[in-house]
Amino acid sequence: MVTPVPAPAPAALSGPARALQRLGLDTPLALALHLPLRYEDETRLTPLAQARAGETVQVQVSVVHSQVEQRSRRQLLLRCRDEAGDELLLRFLHFYPSQQKAWAPGTGLRVRGELRHGFFGREMVHPQVKVAEADDALPQALTPVYPASAQLPQAYLRKAVAGGLQRADLRELLPPEVVPPGLPALRAALAFLHHPPPGTPLATLEDHSHPAWQRLKYEELLAQQLSQQQARRERARLRAPELPVRPGGVRDGLLAALPWGLTDAQRRVAEEIAADIARPQPMHRLLQGDVGAGKTVVAALAAAVAIDAGWQCALMAPTEILAEQHFKKLVQWLEPLGLQVAWLSGSRKGKLRREQLAAIAEGRARLVVGTHAVIQDDVHFQRLGLAIVDEQHRFGVAQRLALRHKLRLALPDGGALEPHLLMMSATPIPRTLAMTYYADLEVSTIDQLPPGRSPIVTRVFAESRRDEVIGRIRDEVARGRQVYWVCPLVEASEAEDLTGKSMAELANVTETHAQLSETLAGIGVGLLHGRLPPADKAAVMARFAAGELAVLVATTVIEVGVDVPNASLMVIEHAERFGLAQLHQLRGRVGRGSVESVCVLLFSQPLSETGKSRLKAMAETTDGFEIARRDLELRGPGEFMGQRQSGDALLRFADLAEDAPLLAAARRHAPRLLEQQPAVAAAQVQRWLGAAAEFMKA
Structure with missing residues (x-):
């Protein structure tokens, strides 16, 4: 167990110390694991005569002349000379009087910066400067440059990390037979990565292929696999209600009432779920x-099995629109069979909400559908046997854990029954990711679409072809079809996005609605975004679904759950700003009937390499699993796991795409280590995951 550094009283913390805390660098181990972004080579000096313009070099010089000049701005100029007599001008646009005094003529300086040829010969602008004597020893290792904040100087951080590395408990936990051959000890690996010796190939540090990096990644992957194996064993000890299929019950009634037959894939996964529960x-x-x-129909069949067995079922969705779509479908399917379906959302208040809560608590509502309101404190189930979470990655890991813990049913013997948990996602998870993060999760895949679905053609157009796209909208409406137009923002803002572009440059949904309403005079154009009151949102969607509106201008609130078979054209503006999975979800709002459908991706210039890759992937494939694979390559695993909401990256050093051999070794050794040396396994998990081990169970 790592002992935290005693925290001084808040008033005693300096600015840098507070910055360390904000970065989570509050234990020796956290500091030891704070690895450099890059390195600077301060182990050698370059004579000025050998230095080339454009190179970053370190030179040793003496100050010959110092003066402050007032040009376009006040600046400090130091004219210097190395021991061979070659001159260098140092230019500082920001400086303090104390620096001018410390760098007086005759002072020896060690200077590192980019050399360039200016009007007055060789010069450096704002180089790193250290007062030095001619015989000062050079460092014996590369100088680390750490991730930091503006309040955290590198010099302070280097000293803190060096202290943490010295104090951290880095003793070897793993027996030699568990560590892949050729990897250094953990302490040696970290010492090397913080201070690599001169001559270390920088490429092996930058691409994390050096054995020291491999040791860290293996340790992390092993801890993660151990945590998952523990979660699987814990789950095997838990109890849940047995929910057998009852012939002639609600499930059979639902199957008989459906106006279509199940696909082979739907039938297969429905049986897998029935066997599980x-x-x-x-x-x-x-x-x-x-x-x-x-x-949705597979989830409804699972709910029917739970209801047949005398238990309740809850279905939770991330947005009110998606939850309401589920509710309407399930009411349509189940109420004719005599079942009451309850609806819970943040917008349902007062008497209506109290009536729903009473029906849930008394067990009259056999199926409960809603948003995160389903897990609020005032919701009490009589007998919850099955919990279904749709678009599970849209909920944070912590929220999914809360759902599991809240819905447990206490038993008279002091034990507890935990409901069965079914998570659904239209963002397919690549196999490697599922195997890595979900060691205690079974995966069912519906790998075929229902018959009658039309293929979706994807077209990528520059913003300059906007008028052409609007012409296509007129054609579609004239044929009696409907159109979505998706924008990334609700209204213009002067704030900048992560790429530095002003958000005011981006199309916004309110302005686009006004423009299209004017351009498409005589055509019904609706407006839908997340800031509308729930009742207004429902009214707009109802009008669009009924065909009263031909065009719906919306934000990504239509990303999931919206089902209008007559919609045949999807236009996504500033498509380069959306994630690949999100683009695929949006595209899936069309092509839901027998009408041939088109998705137009409008992009603006300049287009980043990532943006080009996303749009290229969308144009090349409609296969969700291929989209997911490419999305993993572009973004990493966090988004699939709901990482952003949990606040913790579940893998910090390892890379699933690059480290398959290490992952295979970790998966191979984890069960044996857990079985034969459980104390070592527990210490490994605590060292690398700490509290984040809980997130592995969600």
């Missing part, structure tokens, strides 16, 4: 399938 251990299963694959 018939067992006395809690199901922990992910149901994944591409947009429009028919996951």
